[in-house]
Amino acid sequence: MESYDLAFMGExxxxxxxxxxxxxxxxxxxxxxxxxxxxxxxxLLGGKAGRLGECVVGTALLEGTLQILRSLRxxxxxxxxxxxxxxxxxxxxxxxxxxxxxxxxxxLMPEPLTIGDLLSTHxxxxxxxxxxxxxxxxxxxxxxxxxxHTTTDGVxxxxxxxxxxxxxxxxxxxxxxxxxxFLCELFAxxxxxxxxxxxxxxxxxxxxxxxxxxxxxxxxxxxxxxILIVCFFQSVVxxxxxxxxxxxxxxxxxxxxxxxxxxxxxxxxxxxxDEKLPEGFKKADMIExxxxxxxxxxxxxxxxxxxxxxxxxxxxxYGATLALSDDTGPGHIAGALHIPTIVPFLPGTIYAxxxxxxxxxxxxxxxxxxxxxxxQVQSAIIWxxxxxxxxxxxxxxxxxxxxxxxxxxxxxxHPT
Numbered sequence: 384m385e386s387y388d389l390a391f392m393g394e395x396x397x398x399x400x401x402x403x404x405x406x407x408x409x410x411x412x413x414x415x416x417x418x419x420x421x422x423x424x425x426x427l428l429g430g431k432a433g434r435l436g437e438c439v440v441g442t443a444l445l446e447g448t449l450q451i452l453r454s455l456r457x458x459x460x461x462x463x464x465x466x467x468x469x470x471x472x473x474x475x476x477x478x479x480x481x482x483x484x485x486x487x488x489x490x491l492m493p494e495p496l497t498i499g500d501l502l503s504t505h506x507x508x509x510x511x512x513x514x515x516x517x518x519x520x521x522x523x524x525x526x527x528x529x530x531x532h533t534t535t536d537g538v539x540x541x542x543x544x545x546x547x548x549x550x551x552x553x554x555x556x557x558x559x560x561x562x563x564x565f566l567c568e569l570f571a572x573x574x575x576x577x578x579x580x581x582x583x584x585x586x587x588x589x590x591x592x593x594x595x596x597x598x599x600x601x602x603x604x605x606x607x608x609x610i611l612i613v614c615f616f617q618s619v620v621x622x623x624x625x626x627x628x629x630x631x632x633x634x635x636x637x638x639x640x641x642x643x644x645x646x647x648x649x650x651x652x653x654x655x656x657d658e659k660l661p662e663g664f665k666k667a668d669m670i671e672x673x674x675x676x677x678x679x680x681x682x683x684x685x686x687x688x689x690x691x692x693x694x695x696x697x698x699x700x701y702g703a704t705l706a707l708s709d710d711t712g713p714g715h716i717a718g719a720l721h722i723p724t725i726v727p728f729l730p731g732t733i734y735a736x737x738x739x740x741x742x743x744x745x746x747x748x749x750x751x752x753x754x755x756x757x758x759q760v761q762s763a764i765i766w767x768x769x770x771x772x773x774x775x776x777x778x779x780x781x782x783x784x785x786x787x788x789x790x791x792x793x794x795x796x797h798p799t
Contacts, residue, residue: 384530384531384532384533385530385531386528386529386530386531387406387409387410387413387528387529387530388410388526388527388528389410389526389527389528389529389542389548389569390526390527391403391404391407392527392548392552392565392568392569393548393552395568396548396552396553396555396556396564396565397552397555399556399564408571410529411568411569411570411571412571413529414529414542414569414570414571415570415571415572417513417515417529417531417540417542418451418452418455418457418515418570419455419457420513420540421457421460421513421514421515421540422460422461422512422513422514423460423461423462423463423512423513423514423515424448424452424460424461424462424463424514424515424517425462425463425465425501425514425515425516425517426445426448426462426463426464426465426516426517426519427465427495427496427501427516427517427518427519427520427523428441428442428445428464428465428466428467428470428519428520429441429466429467429469429470429492429495429520429521429522430467430470430520430521430522431521431522431524432522433467433469433470434521434712435469435470435693435712435713435715435716436711436712436714436715436739436741437521437522437546437550438466438467438470438473438521439470439473439584439586439712439715439716439719439741440521440550440584440715440739440741441519441520441521441546441550441584442584442585442586442719443550443562443582443583443584443585443741443742444517444519444545444546444549444550444562444565444566445464445519446581446582446583446584446585447562447563447566447577447582448517448566449462449479449483449487450577450581450582451566451570451572451576451577453483454576454577458483458484459484459485459486460486461486461487461488462483462486462487462488463487463488463489463490464479464487464488464489464490465490465492465496465501466489466490466491466492467491467492467495467520468491468492468493469693470693471489471491472692472693472694472695473586473693473694473697473716474489475587475588475589475592476488476489477589478587478588478589479587482587495520495522495523496520497523498516498518498523498541498543501516501539502532502534502539502541511537512537512538513537513538513539513540514537514538514539514540515540515542516539516540516541516542516543517542517545518541518542518543518544518545518546519545519546519549520546521546521550523543523544523546524544524546524547525543525544526544527542527543527544527545527547527548528541528542528543528544529541529542529543530543542569545569548565549562549565549566549569550562550738550741551738552565553565554735554737554738555737558740558742558743558745559579559580559743560574560579561579562579562582562583563577563578563579563582564579566582580743583719583742583743584715584718584719584741584742585719586697586716586719586720588697588698588701588720592694592697592698592701593701595698595701596698596699596701596702599688599695599698599699600702603651603686603688604686605649605651605684605686606647606649607702608647609646609647609648609649610639610646610647610648610649610704610705610788611649611651611702611703611704612635612648612649612650612651612703612704612705612706612707613651613653613699613700613703613705613706613707613717613722614628614650614651614652614653614706614707614708615652615653615706615707615708615709615711615713615714615717616628616652616664616669616707616708616709617654617655617660617664617665617669617709617711618660618664618709618710618711619659619660619661619711620711620734620764621661621663621664621767621768621769622729622760622763622764622767622768622769622771622772623709623710623711623729623734623772624661624663624664624709624769624772625709625727625769625772625773625775626769626772626773627773627775627777627780628707628777629672629673629676630777631707631725631777631780631781631784632650632673632676632678632683632707633676633678633679634777634778634781634785635648635781635784635785635788636648636678636679636682636683637679638781638785638788639678639679639682639683639788640678640679640680640682642789643788646682647682647683647684648678648682648683648684649683649684649686650673650676650683650684650685650686650707651685651686651688651699652669652673652685652686652687652688653688653689653690653696653699653713654666654669654687654688654689654690655689655690655713656691661767666687666689669687670687673685674687690713693712693713693716696713696716697716697720700716700717700720700722701720703717703722704722704723704787704788704791705722705723705724705725705784705787705788706718706722706723706724706725707724707725707780707784708724708725708726709726709727710726710727710728710729710734710739714726714745715741715742717744718741718742718743718744718745719741719742721742721744721792722744723744723746723784723786723787723792724742724744724745724746725746725748725780725783725784726739726740726745726746726747726748727747727748727749727772727775727780728740728747728748728749729749729760729763729764729771729772730749730750730751730753730754730755730760730771731753731755731757731760732757733757733760733761733764736748736749746783746784748775748779748780748783749775750774750775754774755771759771
């Protein structure tokens with residue numbers, strides 16, 4: 384077994400001019416050769432403890448990998464996606480096959496698959512076959528390595544523990560180039576290989592999802608000609624639950640009454656399963672909080688909609704102009720659908736805005752400069768306190784959001 388440590392990429396992420404040692408350069412070149420030699424690709428996607436957001440963010444690395452394969456004329460190579468079952472409904476096989484090539488397959492995993500499990504259970508029946516394994520799973524948090532395993536079932540070249548490096552460290556490269564730079568440098572490829580604008584988290588919806596959206600709109604009952612704003616005001620981490628959203632909503636309604644009179648706004652608040660949510664932020668609490676909200680002269684209405692699967696969340700977002708979201712998984716879905724997504728972030732580095740504003744369509748707001756110590760933020764998380772997140776002024780979030788009512792973005796969420 385041959386193995387290379389890829390931890391040095393952390394230095395490269397911080398400093399693009401970092402001078403690689405000869406050994407470090409060789410390890411990246413070996414990654415490139417493994418990619419070129421591969422006759423099959425396996426990609427692991429998912430999140431620690433089933434976190435939806437990590438799986439969605441990991442789709443940026445999936446999209447970039449498929450684009451690299453196409454640029455190297457390796458389209459039509461068999462690609463198997465091994466995805467957490469809890470996030471599996473987000474991934475429509477036909478949409479990936481239509482966007483890229485038919486030899487892509489999806490396998491849902493009830494539990495995160497370790498590399499050891501993969502090597503012990505996977506057989507190729509082709510001893511001369513070389514499989515490249517790309518571990519983009521958020522639960523695999525160790526140091527990144529490049530390891531070559533020669534077995535009776537063929538050669539497995541495993542790039543292990545890539546999520547933290549590709550998502551957290553390379554966030555320092557900025558929102559457009561972060562994922563593209565990581566993949567280009569991982570495989571020692573020119574920066575021009577990938578466009579940052581397309582190497583982003585992406586959920587691929589279909590024409591059938593559009594029809595499901597129309598059915599959802601009818602079942603909820605909001606007017607098709609109203610401005611749809613989807614809202615994700617729940618989080619399993621109570622310290623992320625912003626309690627001033629009603630003030631943001633009121634400011635948006637005041638703008639609409641003043642500048643687009645006669646226009647109705649439909650706020651659809653997606654509610655997740657109660658058993659996963661803290662006290663005070665279950666569906667009944669959301670209803671008690673916002674059921675009487677009607678904006679200015681009845682120009683708004685709040686609808687409450689229970690979602691059971693991640694794809695239901697994605698379908699709900701289909702016709703949205705804007706998303707208002709806590710720092711939580713559904714907000715990553717909205718951004719991955721190219722919907723402007725306004726998110727208040729805890730200040731500091733624990734749930735850092737620059738990392739978890741995960742797409743070009745995220746517009747994160749936090750306190751900068753940060754008036755709180757790391758210990759204060761940690762205490763708010765441990766003791767489930769919302770005072771720090773609530774110290775972000777509602778007007779700051781409104782100023783980010785209102786831009787998209789003034790100039791609604793054009794977007795396409797169909798596969799291309």
